[in-house]
Amino acid sequence: MPFYEHVFIARQDLSQAQVDALAENVATIVSDHQGTVHKTETWGLKQLAYKIQKNRKGHYAMVSVEAPGEAVTEIERQAAINEDIIRWLTIRVDELEKGPSVMMRKQERRGGRGRDRDSED
Numbered sequence: 031m032p033f034y035e036h037v038f039i040a041r042q043d044l045s046q047a048q049v050d051a052l053a054e055n056v057a058t059i060v061s062d063h064q065g066t067v068h069k070t071e072t073w074g075l076k077q078l079a080y081k082i083q084k085n086r087k088g089h090y091a092m093v094s095v096e097a098p099g100e101a102v103t104e105i106e107r108q109a110a111i112n113e114d115i116i117r118w119l120t121i122r123v124d125e126l127e128k129g130p131s132v133m134m135r136k137q138e139r140r141g142g143r144g145r146d147r148d149s150e151d
Contacts, residue, residue: 065097
């Protein structure tokens, strides 16, 4: 199965628990299609480059998965109709990055507050 990284930006007025629930929804879709979630990271509330749907900030999250194309199609369909997600992007990658992403390493250097829920064994 191919590898994908799905990143989304959620509205600024959501709580962290709601953002985690959005990421969990992606994980549920992947597991329903016999895929595997390798890593889920929330990068926190960040300033946007420009205002999107009245939001000046957004909660960023990334989910790294190994899944069939049908799962990715469903993830993107759900993201498109969800009013809590203001932007999203899914890319196919040759391999998934081991350990924390560049965003998490950057936060660690600055003492940031991102959360990494690594599900690799």
